[in-house]
Amino acid sequence: MQRQQREVFTRFGIPESAAEGLEVLGAPDVVFIGTPEVMKFDACRPMRRGIRLCRVFPHSLKPTTWAMQVLGRHATKNVIDVTEAQAASLINGGEFEIEAAVDDGFVLIRCKGFTVGVGLYKSPLLKSQIPRHRPVEE
Amino acid sequence: MSDGFERVEKVVRRVFERYEEFIPDFNEFVAALARPARKCLRVNTLKATREQVLEWTADLSPKPLPWFDLGFEIPDIYGLGKRLEHFLGLVYLQDASSMIPPLVLGPEPGERVLDIAAAPGSKTTQMSAMMANTGIVIANDVSSSRAKGLIGNVDRAGCLNVCVCRMDGIDLSRRVAGTCDRVLVDAPCTCEGTARKSLEVLTRCSAATSERFGRVQKGMIVAGFRSLRPGGVMVYSTCTIAPEENEAVVNHLIEREPGAEVLPVELAGFAMRPALTSWQGKQFAAPVELCRRIMPQDNDSEAFFLARIRKTDAAPAA
Numbered sequence: 001m002q003r004q005q006r007e008v009f010t011r012f013g014i015p016e017s018a019a020e021g022l023e024v025l026g027a028p029d030v031v032f033i034g035t036p037e038v039m040k041f042d043a044c045r046p047m048r049r050g051i052r053l054c055r056v057f058p059h060s061l062k063p064t065t066w067a068m069q070v071l072g073r074h075a076t077k078n079v080i081d082v083t084e085a086q087a088a089s090l091i092n093g094g095e096f097e098i099e100a101a102v103d104d105g106f107v108l109i110r111c112k113g114f115t116v117g118v119g120l121y122k123s124p125l126l127k128s129q130i131p132r133h134r135p136v137e138e
Numbered sequence: 139m140s141d142g143f144e145r146v147e148k149v150v151r152r153v154f155e156r157y158e159e160f161i162p163d164f165n166e167f168v169a170a171l172a173r174p175a176r177k178c179l180r181v182n183t184l185k186a187t188r189e190q191v192l193e194w195t196a197d198l199s200p201k202p203l204p205w206f207d208l209g210f211e212i213p214d215i216y217g218l219g220k221r222l223e224h225f226l227g228l229v230y231l232q233d234a235s236s237m238i239p240p241l242v243l244g245p246e247p248g249e250r251v252l253d254i255a256a257a258p259g260s261k262t263t264q265m266s267a268m269m270a271n272t273g274i275v276i277a278n279d280v281s282s283s284r285a286k287g288l289i290g291n292v293d294r295a296g297c298l299n300v301c302v303c304r305m306d307g308i309d310l311s312r313r314v315a316g317t318c319d320r321v322l323v324d325a326p327c328t329c330e331g332t333a334r335k336s337l338e339v340l341t342r343c344s345a346a347t348s349e350r351f352g353r354v355q356k357g358m359i360v361a362g363f364r365s366l367r368p369g370g371v372m373v374y375s376t377c378t379i380a381p382e383e384n385e386a387v388v389n390h391l392i393e394r395e396p397g398a399e400v401l402p403v404e405l406a407g408f409a410m411r412p413a414l415t416s417w418q419g420k421q422f423a424a425p426v427e428l429c430r431r432i433m434p435q436d437n438d439s440e441a442f443f444l445a446r447i448r449k450t451d452a453a454p455a456a
Contacts, residue, residue, distance in 0.1 A: 021272065022298060035299045037250065037274035043313035048289050048302040066293035069185070069227060084222060091225055112194075114185070114226050134294070137220045 004031045008054055008063045012108055013076030025049060029056050033067060063106060065117030065130045072108045072115025079108045080119065080126060087111040088138040090119060090128040097124040147172040150333060153340045157379055160414055163435060170434035171441070175334035177218065179229045180237055180260075181208040183267045184296045186228035194223040205407035209237050227294040232260040233335070235377070235432055235442040239324055240264040242403055242446055243373040248273040249319040252365050254307040254358060255326055257284035259291035265322070266297040276318075278303040278310050311361035319370050323362040325355045327376040327383050331441025334434065348380035355383055356390045363395055366449040371401070374445040379431075381417035384443040388413075388429055389422040391447065400425035401446040409436040413443070 005024045009016065023039045025032045032039070034050020041049070053067045072079075080100045082090065089096065090109055100107075102121055106129070109116045117130035151168045158164045179200065181191045188208060192200065200210035211234070212218065223229050237260075245251045245265045256262045256277035266275050277292065277300050279285045285304040292300045303310060328347055329339045355376070362372050374391075376383050391398050403410065413429035415422055432442035 033298060034301075035272055035274060038299055038301045041274060041276065041301045043276075044303055044305055044310060046301045046303045047285055048292070048300075050298045050300070051293055051296070066296070070296040070298065087222060091222075111222070114228070116222075116226065134225055134290075135220065136222055136225050137217050 002026055002031065004054055004056060004061055005033070007061060011063070011106060012068075012072070012078050014071055014074045018071055018074040024053060026056075030054070031056060062129070063118050068108055068118055069115050072110065075108050075115070078102045078106070079110050080121065081110050082116070084111055085138065087116045088136045090126070091116065091130050091134070091136050092138060093128055093130075093132045095125060095127040098126050099124055100126075143172060146337065149337065149340060153343050154330070154379065156345065160417075161433070166435040167433060170438065171333050173334060174214065175332075175440065176234065176438060177212050177214045178203065178232060178234045178237070179210050179212055179218075180232045180264060181210075182227055182230055182263065182295050183208065184271055185226065191223065191228055194228060203234055203237075205405055206237055206241065209234060225294070227296050230260060230263055230291075230295060232264070233332075233440055234437070235331075235439040236260050237264060238405060238408070238432070238442065239322060239373050239375040239444060240268060241405060242444055243320050243322055243371065245269050245275075245320050250274050250276070250317060252276045252278070252311070252314060252318045252321045252362070254278055254311065254321065254323050254362050254365075255280075256302075257281065257288040259288040259295075261322060261324055262288065262300060263291055263295035263297055266292075266295065266300050269299060271296075271298045273299055275300045276303060276310075276314065277301065278305055278307055280304065280306050307358055308361040311365045314365050316364070316367055318365045318367060321362040321365050321370065321372040323358050323372060323374045325358050325374065325376050325383070325387075327351055327355070327378040328380060329377050330379045331377040331434070334440060345380070345382065348378070348382040351378075352380075352382040352386055355387045359387050359391045360394060363391060363398055363447065363449060368397075368449055368451045370449050372447045372449070374447065376443045377440055378443065379441050381414055384431075385414050385417060385422050385426050385429065386420070388426050388445045388447070392423045392425060397450045397452060399448045399450050400428045401448055402428050403430040403444045403446050408432075410444070411436070413445075
């Protein structure tokens with residue numbers, strides 16, 4: 001398991017087994033996760049392999065909404081459950097105050113058992129980190 | 139019947155009159171193409187079960203498609219793409235007939251699959267789900283903007299087994315020659331069969347345009363075939379009615395590649411018609427008849443063409 005993958009999995013309590021049969025590939029500023037066949041594909045230089053797991057910054061990394069939608073079902077900590085209306089608001093870039101038993105920092109936003117995406121929590125404020133190019137109806 | 143419907147019917151009849159000779163129920167065909175398209179969704183099993191999706195979409199009263207347990211017809215209301223379950227990737231909004239090529243191709247977990255003209259990704263993501271996020275789907279599109287759209291849909295659907303490439307399909311096929319278990323050539327076409335979705339497609343329909351597309355499609359079907367390993371299977375599909383883009387293209391492959399074996403196309407519960415044996419004086423090779431035409435009046439769908447081709451074990455290596 002790569003350092004960045006371990007950091008993401010540890011933050012959300014995702015067991016290593018969630019990535020069984022998958023591989024990660026690190027580029028300088030981004031880490032991808034996908035099947036071994038996808039990671040080893042060398043017939044050309046692809047635009048994309050699998051899904052971006054996280055973006056890497058000099059002193060931190062940011063898990064992506066799309067990877068967390070897949071892996072988030074295994075998360076055991078730093079998850080905030082929201083209503084459908086709250087989820088829609090966050091997807092559209094909103095923020096609101098909410099009391100939650102989580103650590104400050106990146107959290108997973110979950111609605112009706114499904115991971116919606118990534119948020120940034122600084123008690124009691126929850127800010128959306130979800131890409132805004134796919135708005136939903138509120 | 140409204141004036142608007144009659145006007146649309148008149149336009150459809152004029153554009154497609156050259157097909158009247160091989161469509162015995164031409165009036166029904168015209169009437170079906172003049173009706174608005176049905177909206178459908180597919181359950182994305184990479185993220186949700188059929189039951190979970192039915193719960194999320196209960197207010198839409200989804201009606202199951204009789205030939206695919208993960209496909210549902212839903213009412214055509216504004217904002218389907220702005221619903222939460224769509225954002226979450228639990229569902230994929232997809233034309234009913236567009237769900238068929240992956241079902242006929244039948245990719246299996248762990249396989250190496252090439253989708254040579256993949257954008258926007260409805261069939262790519264369907265195949266990824268059929269393969270349970272294992273193996274590899276090489277999803278290619280020649281257009282940069284379309285490939286970016288493809289990435290967006292792959293992300294939303296949660297596909298970990300998809301590699302998105304932006305290359306000329308023929309160039310890419312040379313690089314993966316002889317290695318793919320399955321290949322989907324859902325070829326760019328005149329899209330005549332999608333007139334129900336947008337009448338705009340009719341403005342570019344003509345025999346000359348179909349001839350032009352046909353030349354490109356002949357290159358793509360040969361390229362797709364050469365990507366197959368011996369024993370591998372390819373599906374060639376279009377959403378057009380023109381024989382120049384359908385039977386003539388498959389006929390070209392058969393004439394050029396002796397190892398190409400046309401297989402029957404079947405999908406239980408879905409009505410399909412045999413392909414043409416000749417068109418405008420040109421006789422096609424006998425196996426071409428095994429290809430199938432999907433006519434809009436038979437299943438209340440778009441028009442489609444499907445060919446299933448196997449590379450025989452005896453075919454020369456690529």
